[in-house]
Amino acid sequence: MEHSENSEPERIQAERTIERSAASTNSGDNSVREVLERVQLVPPSPPIQRFLSRYDRKPSGNSRSDIPSSKHPAIQALRELAHHLQWVSVILLSAQVLGRIPLELSDAESVNLMLDMPELSITLDPVAILEPLLPHEKLIAIMLRILALLRIRDLASAVAEVEALGDLDASQYCFESFPVEYPNFIGSMVPFELHLLRVEVLVRTKHHQAVRDLYKILVELDASLEEFDNGKDEGRCESRSGLLRAQRNVVLCNLIHHHLMAAQYDSASDSARRLVNVNSDDAHAFFILSRVLLYTGNLEYAKLALQVGEAKKNAERVDVHMHRGLLFARQGLIEQAGDEFEAASVLEPEHVMSSNNAAVCMLHMGLLSDAVERLEGVFENDTVAALDEGLVFNLCSTYDLRYPESSKTKKQEILKIARKQARQGFNTKCITLR
Amino acid sequence: GVSKDGEVSNAQNNQSSRLIFRVLRLSTLIPSRRSTTFTLLEDLEQAISSESITPIYKQVIDESPPWEGEGVPSGVGISLVLPSSFGSIYVGEPFHAIITTTSNSTFTISILSLTIELTTPSNRTYLLADITHNEPLHLNHCIEQLVHFPISESGSHVLNCTSIYEVPGEIEARTMRQSFRFNVLIPFKTRIQVVSAGLNERFHEISDSNPSLSRRGSLETEVQKQWILRIDISNLMQLPIAELEPILVSDSSPSLYEITSLSTTTTKGGMSDVSEIELLLENLKFNLEPNDTRSFLFDVKKSTHSSDNAVQSGGIIGRLDIQWRGAHGEDAMISNACVIHEPIEADTDLSIAVIAVPRNLIHLEPFEVRIRVCNHSSVAHRGYLQVRRDLVDDIVPVGVSGVSLGTLEPSSFTDSTLTFIPLSPGTRLLSGIRAIELDSKVSYNAEPLTLFIQNDTFDSL
Numbered sequence: 043m044e045h046s047e048n049s050e051p052e053r054i055q056a057e058r059t060i061e062r063s064a065a066s067t068n069s070g071d072n073s074v075r076e077v078l079e080r081v082q083l084v085p086p087s088p089p090i091q092r093f094l095s096r097y098d099r100k101p102s103g104n105s106r107s108d109i110p111s112s113k114h115p116a117i118q119a120l121r122e123l124a125h126h127l128q129w130v131s132v133i134l135l136s137a138q139v140l141g142r143i144p145l146e147l148s149d150a151e152s153v154n155l156m157l158d159m160p161e162l163s164i165t166l167d168p169v170a171i172l173e174p175l176l177p178h179e180k181l182i183a184i185m186l187r188i189l190a191l192l193r194i195r196d197l198a199s200a201v202a203e204v205e206a207l208g209d210l211d212a213s214q215y216c217f218e219s220f221p222v223e224y225p226n227f228i229g230s231m232v233p234f235e236l237h238l239l240r241v242e243v244l245v246r247t248k249h250h251q252a253v254r255d256l257y258k259i260l261v262e263l264d265a266s267l268e269e270f271d272n273g274k275d276e277g278r279c280e281s282r283s284g285l286l287r288a289q290r291n292v293v294l295c296n297l298i299h300h301h302l303m304a305a306q307y308d309s310a311s312d313s314a315r316r317l318v319n320v321n322s323d324d325a326h327a328f329f330i331l332s333r334v335l336l337y338t339g340n341l342e343y344a345k346l347a348l349q350v351g352e353a354k355k356n357a358e359r360v361d362v363h364m365h366r367g368l369l370f371a372r373q374g375l376i377e378q379a380g381d382e383f384e385a386a387s388v389l390e391p392e393h394v395m396s397s398n399n400a401a402v403c404m405l406h407m408g409l410l411s412d413a414v415e416r417l418e419g420v421f422e423n424d425t426v427a428a429l430d431e432g433l434v435f436n437l438c439s440t441y442d443l444r445y446p447e448s449s450k451t452k453k454q455e456i457l458k459i460a461r462k463q464a465r466q467g468f469n470t471k472c473i474t475l476r
Numbered sequence: 477g478v479s480k481d482g483e484v485s486n487a488q489n490n491q492s493s494r495l496i497f498r499v500l501r502l503s504t505l506i507p508s509r510r511s512t513t514f515t516l517l518e519d520l521e522q523a524i525s526s527e528s529i530t531p532i533y534k535q536v537i538d539e540s541p542p543w544e545g546e547g548v549p550s551g552v553g554i555s556l557v558l559p560s561s562f563g564s565i566y567v568g569e570p571f572h573a574i575i576t577t578t579s580n581s582t583f584t585i586s587i588l589s590l591t592i593e594l595t596t597p598s599n600r601t602y603l604l605a606d607i608t609h610n611e612p613l614h615l616n617h618c619i620e621q622l623v624h625f626p627i628s629e630s631g632s633h634v635l636n637c638t639s640i641y642e643v644p645g646e647i648e649a650r651t652m653r654q655s656f657r658f659n660v661l662i663p664f665k666t667r668i669q670v671v672s673a674g675l676n677e678r679f680h681e682i683s684d685s686n687p688s689l690s691r692r693g694s695l696e697t698e699v700q701k702q703w704i705l706r707i708d709i710s711n712l713m714q715l716p717i718a719e720l721e722p723i724l725v726s727d728s729s730p731s732l733y734e735i736t737s738l739s740t741t742t743t744k745g746g747m748s749d750v751s752e753i754e755l756l757l758e759n760l761k762f763n764l765e766p767n768d769t770r771s772f773l774f775d776v777k778k779s780t781h782s783s784d785n786a787v788q789s790g791g792i793i794g795r796l797d798i799q800w801r802g803a804h805g806e807d808a809m810i811s812n813a814c815v816i817h818e819p820i821e822a823d824t825d826l827s828i829a830v831i832a833v834p835r836n837l838i839h840l841e842p843f844e845v846r847i848r849v850c851n852h853s854s855v856a857h858r859g860y861l862q863v864r865r866d867l868v869d870d871i872v873p874v875g876v877s878g879v880s881l882g883t884l885e886p887s888s889f890t891d892s893t894l895t896f897i898p899l900s901p902g903t904r905l906l907s908g909i910r911a912i913e914l915d916s917k918v919s920y921n922a923e924p925l926t927l928f929i930q931n932d933t934f935d936s937l
Contacts, residue, residue, distance in 0.1 A: 124516060127546065189514055193546075235514060242511075285517065291536040292515055299512035299551020305716045305765070309931070314550070317537070326537045330550040333507050337552070339718040339801035364554050371505035371556060379505070395544065395555045402556040406502055408622040410576060431545045432508050432557040439500065439558045443576045444618060446496045465543060 109231055110224075112179045116171040120186045129466045132190035136183050139175060177220055178231040185236040188243065193467040197246055204243045210236065234259075234289055238296055245300055253300045256293050263290045290320060298334060307338040318347070325357035329365050336372045345369055360386045360393060367399060376406045394420050398433045405440065414440045421456075429464040431472040438474055450475055494581035495652040497637040501563070502572045502622075504806045505556045510544050512551040566663035566713055568810040569802050571625045575605075577639055578618035586612050586642045588649055592623055593638075597631030613641075628811075630662045663717075663808075664798060667708040668816055669923060670776070671829040672701075672850070704829050705735075705774040705816065708926060709798065711764040720764050722772050723797040724816065733793050738773040738832065764800075768903055771926040773831075778818070792817055825853040826884070828861075828911040828922045831891070837929050839901040842874050844893045847922065849911045851884035858883050858914040861892050867908035870899045871927065881911070898929040 112118070116139040123131045175183060184203060191200035210232045213219050217227035224231075237259055244252035263286055270283050294317040301310035314331040321327035328351025335344035348369060352362050367382030380403035386396035397420045404413040417437040421428045428434075434456060441449040457473045464470075515536050537549045544553045565571065575592060579585055587609035595601045604623040613619070627633070635656040642649050707722050724735045764770050776793055793816040799809040832846040851857050859881035863873045874895040881890050898904055907924035 121516060127541075192511075234517060238514065242514075288515070288517060288536050292517070295537065295550040296512050299509070302509050302551055307716065307718060312931075317550070321537065324537065326549070330537060330552065333552045333554070334550070336506055337718075368505075368507050368554065368556075374504065376505075395553075399554075399556045402505065402558065405500075405558070405574065406505070406622075408574060408620045410574065410618070410620045427543070429545075430543045430555070432553075432555045435560070436556075436558050443498050443500055443574065444578070445616060446498050446576075446578055447580050448616070465546065468545065 109178055109233060110227075112176075112182060114171075114173070114175060114179050116173075116175070117179055117182050119171055120183060124186050124189065127193070127465050127467075129190035129193045132186055133194075135171075136187035136190070139172065140180065140183055140187070176223055177215075178217075178224075178233075181215070181231060181236060182233055185233050185239060188236070188239045192239070192242065192246075195467060195469065197243070200243050201247055204240050207236075207240070210240065234292075238292065241296070241300070245303075250300070250304055253297065253304075256297050256300070260290065260293050260297075263293065287320070291317065294320075295330075298330070302334065302337060307334075310334050311338055311340075323354060325351040325354035325361070327351075328354065329361060332365055333368065336368060341369065341373055344372070360390050360396070363389065364393075364396060364399070367396075367403075371399070371403065376403050379403050380407070392424060392427065394424060394427045394430065394433060398430075398436060401440075402436060410440065410444055414444050425459060426463055426465075429460055429468060431469050434460070435472040435474070438472070442474075494579060494583075494585055494643065494650070495639055495641065496578045496580055497639075497652075497654040497656075498576045498578070499635065499637075499656050500574050501559060501565075502574060503559050503563070504802075508544065508553045508555045508557045509551060510553045511547040513541060513547040513549050562658060564661055564714060565627060565658060566661050566802070566808070567627055567630050568663060568798070568800075568808040569627055569806055570808070571623070571627050571633075572806070573623050573635075575621045575623060575635075575637060576618045577613075577621070577637070579613040579615055581643065582615055583644050584612045584614050585644075586610075587619065588640045588642060590619060590621070591636075591638045592621060593636045594623075594625055595634045595636065596629045597633070598629055627660050630660045632657060632659055661712070663711070663713050663800075663810070664813070665710040665712055666796070666798070666814055667710075668796075668814060669706040669708075670793070670816065670818070671704045671706070671923070672827060672852075701778040701818075703776045703793075703818070704831055705776050705793070706923070706925075707772045707774070707796065708769050709764070709772070710769040711766055713802075714766055715802075716765045716768075718764075718801040720770060720798070720800045722813075723799065724774060724794040725797055726794045732778055734777040735794065736775045736777075738775055769926050770903075770928065773833075824920060825855075825918075826851055826857060826859065826911055826913060826920045828909065828920050830906065830909065830922055830925050833906070833925070833927065837898060837927055839898055839929050839931055842895050842897045844895050845906065845909075846891055846893050847909060848889055848891050849881055849884065849920075850889040851886060854886045856883050856885050859890075860912045860914055861894070862910055862912055863894060864908040864910060869905040869907055869924075871896050871904050871906050871929075872899060873897075898927075901929045901931045903927070904929050 116135065120132055120135055120139075123129075123135065184207065188200050188203045191197075191203065211230070215230055215232050217224040217229060217231055237255065241252045241255050267283065267286050267290065270286065294313050297313040298310050298317070301307070301313060311331075311334055314334040318327045318331050328347045332344045332347040332351065335341075335347060348362075348365050351357055351365070363382045363386035367379045367386065370376075370379035370382060380400055383396045383400040383403060386393060387400060390396070397416055401413040401416040401420075404410075404416060414437075417433065417440060420433065421437065437456065438449070438453050441452050445452060453473050453475055457470060457475070460468055460470055460473065541547060544555050548554070571594070577587070577590060587607075590605065590607040590609055591603070592605040593601050593603055602625060604625055605621050607619070607621065609619060635658070636653065637655070638651065638653045640649050640651050705724075709720060709722065711717060711720075726733055726735070778793075795811075795815050796813045797809060797811050798813050799807070802808050827850045829848055830845055831848045834843045837843055847861060849859055849861065851859075860878060861881055862878035865873070865877060874897045877894075879892050879894070881892065884890055894909070896906065904927055905924045906927050909922040911920045911922075912918070913920075
C-alpha cells in the first residue's frame with residue numbers, strides 16, 4: 043500500500059477518527075464512523091488536543107512510514123531520564139506507565155517527586171504522564187525500560203521483557219493493525235533501537251546467532267539509502283537520509299562490538315572497514331578501524347588507518363595522541379606510548395583516560411609508585427569521571443602490588459566512594475576485595 | 477591478576493614475614509572492549525530540525541559518554557586495562573611480569589640481595605634478576621622489578637623470588653623465599669604431510685585471470701625432486717590467535733632445498749585513502765579459532781646434480797618454526813616445532829595430490845582446484861579423475877564430477893582442474909577426490925584438504 047502525503051481534509055478526517063477512538067474504547071462500528079464524518083468540525087477538547095498533539099508525522103519514504111515521534115509527557119520524561127543516565131528512575135516510571143504497577147494517586151505523587159530533578163528540562167504533570175499510551179509509545183517505553191535494565195545489569199529482567207515482546211516482525215507491531223489510531227501509516231512501528239537491544243540481550247544469553255539479525259537490518263538500510271541516492275525515494279529529504287545513515291553507523295558499530303566480544307576479529311575488521319567506507323571523511327571512523335586492527339595484530343594497517351584519520355578535518359589533537367599512544371603500546375614501545383598519553387593529558391587535563399593509560403605505561407616500565415600516584419591523582423581531582431570500571435580496576439591492581447598488606451582497606455574506601463558517587467549501573471565487581 | 481600464592485620455604489620466617497612478594501603478569505596492551513553505546517536516535521531527529529552543524533549520522537560515532545563504562549561507540553574503547561587474571565600461558569609466548577618486594581616490617585630493613593629465578597620442567601634454572609639493593613627499605617616501601625623470559629618448554633614452571641636482608645639489632649641476615657607456580661600448555665597440534673610431485677616445473681596458484689588448463693609433464697627425478705608439503709596446524713588454545721605463520725628453516729647451508737609458500741598476496745597500486753586500506757585489508761592473515769585447523773601448502777624442490785638414481789630417504793628438508801600473535805597481543809614463536817624429512821619414494825603406481833587452490837575462497841563462489849596425478853611406474857596407465865559425491869563435505873563439485881586423464885606414460889604426470897563451490901562459510905574439508913586406474917579399477921585417494929571459506933563481503937550483498 044503506497045503512502046501519500048496527507049492533504050488537509052484527509053488530516054481532519056484522520057483527527058476525527060482518532061477523536062472517536064479516544065472517546066470510545068471499543069468502537070469498531072462503521073455506522074458510527076460515518077455519522078461522525080458528517081459532524082461539523084468543532085475545536086477538540088483540551089484532553090483530546092493533548093492526545094492529538096502527541097505525535098507529528100513527518101514525510102516518509104515510499105515503502106514504509108516513519109515511526110511518529112512522541113510528545114507524550116511520560117515518553118519525554120523517560121527519554122530525559124535516560125539521557126541523564128537515571129536508569130532506576132526509568133525502570134520505575136516505565137513500570138508505572140506500562141501498567142505494571144497499580145495506579146494510585148500516591149504513586150503519581152511519588153512519580154512527581156522522583157522526577158523532581160533540576161536536570162530535567164521539562165515540567166511534569168503527574169496526571170498527564172499516566173495517560174494511556176499509543177501502541178508505538180508503549181514500544182518506546184519498553185525499549186527504554188530494556189535499556190535501563192541492561193545498564194543496571196539486570197539481565198534476567200531484560201530477557202523477560204524481550205521474550206514477552208515475541209517476534210518483532212509480527213503483524214501486531216504493524217501500523218496496519220491499528221487503522222484507527224494510525225490512518226495512512228504503514229509498516230512496522232518497532233523503534234529501530236529496540237531491534238538492536240533485542241540482539242544485545244540475546245547475545246548476552248549466549249544466542250550469538252542473533253547477530254545475524256543486524257545484518258538483515260543492514261541490508262534493508264543499504265537498500266533504502268541506495269533508493270535515496272538514486273532518487274527513487276518519493277519522500278526524499280535530507281533529514282531522512284541523515285537518519286538512515288545514522289542508523290547504519292549504529293548497526294555497524296554494534297556489529298564491531300559483537301564480533302569483537304566473540305573474538306571474531308576478521309568480521310569485526312570487516313564491519314569497521316565498512317564503517318570507514320561510508321564515513322570516508324570522518325576521522326573517528328578511521329580511529330575506530332585503527333583500534334579494531336590493534337586486536338587482529340595488523341599493526342601496519344592500524345598505523346595506516348591512523349595516519350589517514352589524522353589527516354581528516356575533524357581529527358582532534360587529543361584523539362590523535364591517544365591513538366598514537368595505543369599503537370605504540372601495542373607495538374611494545376611503552377615509553378613512546380607514555381609520551382603520547384602524557385601529551386593528550388596536557389592538552390586536556392580532564393581527559394581521565396589519558397592519565398589512566400599513562401599510568402599503565404608507567405607500570406609496564408616498572409614505575410609502580412608513579413603509576414599509583416597518577417591514578418590516585420585522577421581519582422582525587424575528578425572522582426565522578428574517574429569512576430570508570432577500567433580505571434578503578436587498574437587502581438586496585440596497583441594497590442595489590444604496591445600495598446599488599448593494606449590494599450584491602452584502600453579498596454574498601456574506593457568502594458564507599460563508588461557507592462555514593464558512581465553512575466547508576468557501575469559494576470562494583472571491578473573493586474576486587476580479597 | 478596479582479599473584480600472591482606461594483610457599484615460604486624458610487622455616488625461620490614462618491612467624492614474621494617481613495617481606496612480601498607480589499607478581500603481576502603483564503600482557504600486551506590492547507584497548508579495552510566495552511558495551512557499545514545505544515544512541516537514542518529520536519534525539520538526533522530533533523537535531524535535524526535544529527540544523528545542527530555536524531551531520532547527525534556522524535554524531536553516532538563522534539559522541540562517547542563520560543565514562544567508558546557506559547559504552548563506547550564501536551564497543552572498542554581507548555582505555556588500557558591490566559589483566560584480571562594470570563590466564564593461560566603457552567609455549568612460545570613470552571613471560572613478562574612485574575614483581576614487587578614490599579617491606580611490612582616496622583623496622584627499616586636492609587635488602588642485601590634480591591634474586592629472581594625461573595625453573596623449568598627440565599630442571600633448568602634461569603636467572604631473571606639479581607639485584608644488590610644497598611638502600612634501606614622502610615615500612616610499606618617496595619622494590620619493583622620487571623622480568624621478561626621466552627617460554628620454550630611446556631609443563632610446570634616455578635618462579636622463585638629470594639631476598640636476603642638485615643634487620644636492625646639482629647646479627648645474622650635473614651632469607652625470604654617465595655615461589656609462584658604456573659603451568660605452560662602446548663598451543664598447537666601439527667600434522668605434516670609430504671607428497672611427491674616429482675616435477676621439474678614450478679607450479680603456480682590459480683588466479684582468476686588464468687583459465688583452467690590441463691598440463692602434462694615428465695617426471696625427471698634424476699634432475700630435480702619436488703614435493704608438496706602440507707602442514708596442518710590445530711589451535712589447542714582456548715582463545716583465537718592471529719597471524720599464524722609456519723616458517724620452514726633449512727637445515728643445511730647452502731640450502732639443498734628451495735622452499736616456496738603457495739600462499740600469495742595480491743598487490744595493486746592504491747590511490748585513495750579508502751581504497752588503500754581496502755587493499756591492505758584484503759591481505760589480512762587468517763585468525764585461527766580454538767580447536768580450528770589451518771592448512772598451509774609449500775612447494776619444496778631439491779636440486780640434485782648426481783646421476784645416481786638411487787632412492788634418497790631420510791634427508792631433512794628443514795625445521796619448522798611457528799609464529800603467531802597471541803590472544804593477549806603478544807608475539808609468540810616456537811622454534812623447531814618439528815623436523816621435516818624427505819619422504820620415502822611412493823610405492824604406488826599412481827599418486828594424486830591437490831597442488832593449488834585460490835587463496836581467497838568466498839562462500840557460494842565457485843573456484844578451481846588444480847590436481848596432479850603422477851605415474852611412478854614403468855608402464856602406462858589409463859586414468860580417470862573423479863570426485864566421490866558421497867565423500868564430499870560442504871565443498872561440492874560444480875558441473876561434471878570427473879574428467880578423463882587419458883593415458884599417463886611411465887614416469888609422467890598430468891594436471892587437471894576441477895571446479896568446486898563452497899556451500900557454507902568457515903573451515904571446510906575438500907575431500908572425495910580420487911584417481912582411478914581404469915584397467916585395474918584401483919583407486920588412489922587424494923588427502924582431504926582443510927580450506928577456509930570466507931563469508932560473503934558486504935559489497936556482494
